[in-house]
Amino acid sequence: MSDADQVDLTACDQEPIHLIGAVQLHGALIAIDAKTHNIDYVSENTEHFVGFTPEMILGKPLSYLIGEENSARVQKMSLQPSTPELLKPWFISFERPDGTTINAECLPHGNDGHVIFEFFEPEPTPAPMWEDELSRQAVISELLKTGDLNDLADASARLIRDVIGFDRVMIYKFAEDKHGEVIAESTNRDDSFLGMHYPASDIPDPARRHFTLNVMRSIPDINSARVPIVSRSGQIADADSAAPLDLTFSKLRAVAPMHVQYLNNMGVGASMSISLVTNNELWGLVACHHYSKRIISSSRLRFAELLGSTTSTLLQNLENTAQLRTGIQAEKIAFYIEQQVRSGRALRDLIEEQASKIMTLIDVQGMCLVLGGEVLHVGKVPKEPLDFTFFFDELKEGIATTDHLPSIITMDENQKECAAGAALLDLSDDGEDYLVFLRQSYDQTINWAGKPEKIETIDENGIKRLSPRGSFALWSQERRGRSKPFDEIIRDALRILRRALFALNSLERKRIALRAQKQAEAEEIRLRHALLDAARANSLGELASAIAHELNQPLSAIANYVSACRQELRNANVTIPERAGVLIEDAVVETERAGDLVRRIRDFITRGDLNTEYIDLNKVIQQGVDLALVTCQLPNLKVNVRQDLTISKVLADPVQIGQVILNLARNSITAMKHSDDQILTISVAQQTGFVQVSVSDSGSGIPANVAKYIFEPFHTSTTKGMGIGLSLCRSIIEAHSGKIWFEPSQSGAIFFFQLPILENENG
């Protein structure tokens, strides 16, 4: 089928159907000027309905036609059209020119400076049951009994068909994209249109507008001749004339040729429709088809209209209730999640826990949650993850929805299948956290009411006929790859959920940030304590080691002296009295015991192994210096820490090396107590095979007599402490296979230490 041949239904979008300038054959129209009450327009068939030919009454006052009394009543009528309206018939009697009485049913309405009267043949008496109050109540109560949308639509279709006796009554529901779906049907035919979808183009926009303004439309005979409306100048009052008559609210308005063709294509002989209007929007349509012509009495028409407007009202209630119910359900879920998050549970876990509930509520099949860098998939999601970047551009107040995701982002076939439509909820301002719901395409979710057949048929005259099945096929083609759209109710629910989840996410983020900060602080404190603990333990260990060494010297001397003494006595041939010999031996044994005791104490207190790891000396230096400054009492002290971020990491015990820095820095600070300039400089530099650290001060320097013993224990140059600080530094650095020494400087002293770099394992 080429484009040129295509049946173009949108062509009727341009047609000014309210200026059609003609009425249907089953009634007559007379329009008067609202001020002068002179008759300006008449349909050419007036004689049959009111007994006057057009020529007799055009330009005459209304009273000429219907008499003074009736004419006076018109003055008092409220004639402005109202929506939704109910037909308010005026059963009117007046005299023909020949003196006989005319009884007519008249529907008057005012519009655009005119009052339009539409005359119908009166119904023969007696009045049918529809006029009976009780019967009406009984029927309407059937509608009222219905509980949900489908029940209501079913009942409405059935009751209306009972009243008008048509072959088929369908209830259409319009989606937000204006396409229609048959949600209920009552018919005496074998075929069914129930569940079928129709493209938006089936009902052009002007028609849609008229459906909203003019709720009731009856076409008793599709193919009856149109009756032109003529003005006083004798012209037909259509769109092409100088003064067209606006038939927006007319019941008799003639049928547009396009619509005639459309109905003929479906084999329809008579048609009737009642608009279902909720919240001033065209919600749907009661579409009635009869497969031959069928004139309906005005009382039936009126009752059908009453049923239609009752259905509208009930629909509105149901819609509002559904919206409310969905909203409440969303609020409930949001409230539950909020409560749980506030009591400490993770937002991610809660969304996972509530996922199936949420997905049922908003009618989706898949869900992707990206929160805190983690991804959670629930339900039907594509194998290959989707890149939603461009979807983010669609966000409005944190929400974006689409029924055709492939037109927004690039997708493969599998992705298209799972995610024809999607709803995006951003959960953070930075776009890091978000929630996406995925809807499958209609192909998967729609309950097809039968295989779409041919779109067009060609009849014996060679005219293309469009079948309703064809319409359906057209629609499904148009919808292929699309999902059911996210309607306003669902979007409201999404907004509710998003508002809560967004707030909770920022709460959780703050909580995590706070926890991380606390952890960092605790770690800092722990390190500091470790350093201080190690300082204590190291000092104790070093003290024990020093004591052991220092005590061993005199103990050795004693043992040697005693043994030497005994030997000298023997050499002098002095016979040592037995008791004296025992005493000498005891003395030697006791020195050994003392030595052993010292060894045990030292063993007990001595440091354990080094806990080495690859460390960045810059960091360790900073920590050691910071700690030294805590107890520093020099307000004018200037501290330079010259870091070098390019140095290799060294394999060392950070706590022990921190201890060395701490001791060196403390010594330097103490040495500067009485100096004019108080400058402490710590530098680190890489040299071949090792990293070298220097600690220099502007203090009193190291006296020559102390320099020799400076790394020995108990030789203190400061007045405080035991004098094991530098001895400890040496022990630690030597345990790291490093070297420590000092050099005098022009002002003060510089201590150096080097730690080797293990070339092969440099991290």
Next chain:
Amino acid sequence: MDKDADKFSIYVVEDDDAVSKSLCALLTAHGFETIACTSAEQFLDHYDPAKKAFMMLDLRLQGMSGLQLQTHLNALNVKIPIVVVTGHGDVPVAVQAMRAGAVDFIEKPANEDRILKAVETASGLLFNKRPAIVSKKIVADRLEKLTDREREVLHHLLLGKLNKEIASELDVSQRTVEGHRSRIRNKMQARGIADLIRMVG
């Protein structure tokens, strides 16, 4: 036998006055000639290569350390036997010294017998009396008797580790390590680490 032929001197290199004096006193009492040096530098000053002598060397010295002196002498190709004298905490250094050629080591405080034994070992060398070398076959047989755990402990001992360090590394009590040590000594027929190093180190 020429009386002078078995005459020799002992350099006592020790910076602690009391230790030096007492050790010299003991050695003198036993008829040995001692030369006291208070530092490595002083030893290098006094050293007379013509003299038959060995050295009792304290490892912790101010200025040049014992170990540095040993390295220095090795570099000069001075082959003077060295008995290392050490405080308890310096065992790893002593082990290092043994590896570098020291003939024995004594932990302070040491009893008379231990000191005399070391003198005997060192002086023996001066007269080409090698210390009794245990054959590799015998060492292998003795090692064979050790349990896996004992062999592990031995390995650590040879690195000069303290009982406490070994205990922490093997995750056992110090008492257990002491037990292993004494069993190792028995099985290997060694008096101490010095013997062990001579055998397997």
